[in-house]
Amino acid sequence: xxxxxxxxxxxxxxxxxxxxxxxxxxxxxxxxxxxxxxxxxxxxxxxxxxxxxxxxxxxxxxxxxxxxxxxxxxxxxxxxxxxxxxxxxxxxxxxxxxxxxxxxxxxxxxxxxxxxxxxxxxxxx
Amino acid sequence: xxxxxxxxxxxxxxxxxxxxxxxxxxxxxxxxxxxxxxxxxxxxxxxxxxxxxxxxxxxxxxxxxxxxxxxxxxxxxxxxxxxxxxxxxxxxxxxxxxxxxxxxxxxxxxxxxxxxxxxxxxxxxxxxxxxxxxxxxxxxxxxxxxxxxxxxxxxxxxxxxxxxxxxxxxxxxxxxxxxxxxxxxxxxxxxxxxxxxxxxxxxxxxxxxxxxxxxxxxxxxxxxxxxxxxxxxxxxxxxxxxxxxxxxxxxxxxxxxxxxxxxxxxxxxxxxxxxxxxxxxxxxxxxxxxxxxxxxxxxxxxxxxxxxxxxxxxxxxxxxxxxxxxxxxxxxxxxxxxxxxxxxxxxxxxx
Numbered sequence: 001x002x003x004x005x006x007x008x009x010x011x012x013x014x015x016x017x018x019x020x021x022x023x024x025x026x027x028x029x030x031x032x033x034x035x036x037x038x039x040x041x042x043x044x045x046x047x048x049x050x051x052x053x054x055x056x057x058x059x060x061x062x063x064x065x066x067x068x069x070x071x072x073x074x075x076x077x078x079x080x081x082x083x084x085x086x087x088x089x090x091x092x093x094x095x096x097x098x099x100x101x102x103x104x105x106x107x108x109x110x111x112x113x114x115x116x117x118x119x120x121x122x123x124x125x
Numbered sequence: 126x127x128x129x130x131x132x133x134x135x136x137x138x139x140x141x142x143x144x145x146x147x148x149x150x151x152x153x154x155x156x157x158x159x160x161x162x163x164x165x166x167x168x169x170x171x172x173x174x175x176x177x178x179x180x181x182x183x184x185x186x187x188x189x190x191x192x193x194x195x196x197x198x199x200x201x202x203x204x205x206x207x208x209x210x211x212x213x214x215x216x217x218x219x220x221x222x223x224x225x226x227x228x229x230x231x232x233x234x235x236x237x238x239x240x241x242x243x244x245x246x247x248x249x250x251x252x253x254x255x256x257x258x259x260x261x262x263x264x265x266x267x268x269x270x271x272x273x274x275x276x277x278x279x280x281x282x283x284x285x286x287x288x289x290x291x292x293x294x295x296x297x298x299x300x301x302x303x304x305x306x307x308x309x310x311x312x313x314x315x316x317x318x319x320x321x322x323x324x325x326x327x328x329x330x331x332x333x334x335x336x337x338x339x340x341x342x343x344x345x346x347x348x349x350x351x352x353x354x355x356x357x358x359x360x361x362x363x364x365x366x367x368x369x370x371x372x373x374x375x376x377x378x379x380x381x382x383x384x385x386x387x388x389x390x391x392x393x394x395x396x397x398x399x400x401x402x403x404x405x406x407x408x409x410x411x412x413x414x415x416x417x418x419x420x421x422x423x424x425x426x427x428x429x430x431x432x433x434x435x436x437x438x439x440x441x442x443x444x445x446x447x448x449x450x451x452x453x454x455x456x457x458x459x460x461x462x463x464x465x466x467x468x469x470x471x472x473x474x475x476x
Contacts, residue, residue: 016261020268054253081256082249082301106259106294109267 002120003045007031007060008052008079013105017050020109026116034063038070046074048119050112053080053094061093068098075119077112081105152216160209167201168194237411241435245303248416252297259297262290299429302357303416303436312351316394316461317343319355320381326356327363334374335367341381345394346463349441358437361430362398362457369402369455376401384460388444392463399456405449413447434459 004026008014011032018028029044031037033055041049049067053060064076078094081104091102101115172194266286273280320341328337348355359379366377377400384395405413412418414435419428434457438445442462449455 010257010260012261013257016264016268020264023268023271081260082253105256106263106290109264 001025001027002047002116002123003027003029004048004050004116005029005031005037005040005044005046006050007034007037007055007063009033009055010052013052017109017112020113021116024113024116026113034060037063038067038072041067041072041074047123048075048077048116050077050079050116053078053091054082061097064094064097064099075100075123077115077119078102079105079107079112149220152213152220155216156209156213159212160205163205163208164198164202167204168198171197171201241414244416245436248300248303252301255293255297259290259293263287266290296429299433300416302354303429303432312354313347313349314352314355315346316348316350316355316396317341317345317381319350319352320359320379320396323356323359324363324379327360331363331367331377332372334372335370336374336376337363338376338378341379342383345381345383346392348394348443348461348463350437350461354437354441358396358434358459359398361434365430366398366400366402366455369400369405371402373402383463388460393460394463396459396461397456399454401454404451404453405447405455406451407449410447410449414445 004021006014006018006021006028008017009032014030014032018030021028029040029046031040034051037049040046051060051063060078060080064078067076076099078091078099079102080091080094091104095102100119103112103115266283270280270283273283324337324339324341331337350358363377363379377398380397382395384393387393387395409420414431416432417428418432435445438459438461443460445457445459447455447457
């Protein structure tokens with residue numbers, strides 16, 4: 001079981017992915033934007049962050065950069081459906097900035113669950 | 126003589142060409158040569174037939190005149206000048222109309238590029254939203270299915286919903302291929318190798334009445350395309366050609382060869398896919414690369430194949446065009462830069 005913080009501005013995406021993760025036995029917190037995520041990570045003892053990359057107020061890219069700059073070493077899964085530049089470019093940028101894994105929307109939620117299981121296992125070691 | 130590359134009309138070069146630029150040095154030289162040659166020939170001819178003698182015989186008594194030849198030469202020069210000026214004017218007219226045509230074509234290409242680019246931006250935005258909408262459809266339908274007995278009708282319907290969502294994903298993937306926003310931006314492949322394997326795939330899939338003729342130079346080189354994208358280009362063009370034949374027997378010729386210096390200086394490779402179908406009416410030739418444009422019956426074509434080819438070729442720094450006349454088939458020509466380094470290479474190496 002891992003404590004996952006799921007950041008996505010799309011409520012339906014959040015609802016669906018949170019449901020899938022909970023069903024797989026993970027504990028899920030949700031956030032609709034990147035604002036305040038850093039504080040939440042510290043106060044809620046989050047194991048893994050799953051974040052969208054294209055959001056209206058704070059871009060996920062900025063969030064990842066900010067977290068890594070603040071010395072946060074937790075595993076980050078970046079998810080994106082594309083945007084102004086290509087989704088793939090965003091995902092590459094995210095992994096370059098330190099995201100542990102990336103998924104292009106729409107993905108099979110089982111892929112996300114496998115990823116989280118693996119990342120949680122690695123973090124335990 | 127075609128004008129040198131630096132001299133071709135570029136859109137926006139409104140200050141344009143002086144008459145002399147339009148004529149060109151070579152034409153002026155030709156004008157001079159024609160003038161001199163005509164003068165000499167006319168002079169000799171007039172001296173030979175003793176033009177003055179005959180002229181004088183008609184007008185007045187013949188008298189000795191020392192400057193006969195010089196006057197004849199002057200006369201010949203005047204006639205030659207008139208002739209050469211006519212020829213020069215004609216050359217000028219042809220050259221100017223060529224330049225105007227070139228400029229019109231360039232402007233047309235630019236407008237077309239602009240239109241397709243803005244369509245690409247639009248489609249990129251649309252597919253971002255669609256991807257976000259598809260995520261809950263796929264996830265929730267799958268989660269619901271897990272709750273139901275596997276052989277219940279509801280479970281089967283949910284599987285259908287998921288299948289439909291996957292179909293939508295596939296359309297989006299192809300649309301993104303058009304709008305330059307797909308995957309694999311930085312990959313490269315050996316074009317002849319990719320074409321060869323795609324052609325094998327194609328020949329297994331096409332009707333037996335259609336023959337594939339391959340002429341692929343194995344040394345044509347590497348291009349800035351993922352192998353799968355090079356295959357997609359050929360498969361789309363071949364499937365388009367097969368559809369164009371409309372069930373009749375026919376030939377599809379696939380040629381791939383180096384094309385040094387064409388269409389721009391440097392190393393290029395040219396891929397040609399030509400069919401013996403009915404050809405593409407001129408009226409729709411400029412629309413065939415538009416996404417969702419199709420002449421096929423509803424449900425038979427997505428109208429994405431050629432737009433996908435367009436996007437992939439442009440992403441690899443290439444150009445493409447079609448040549449077709451009614452009844453004479455269609456010939457798609459693709460020019461790709463050889464060994465083109467994709468701008469995104471450093472990003473890829475980080476993975």
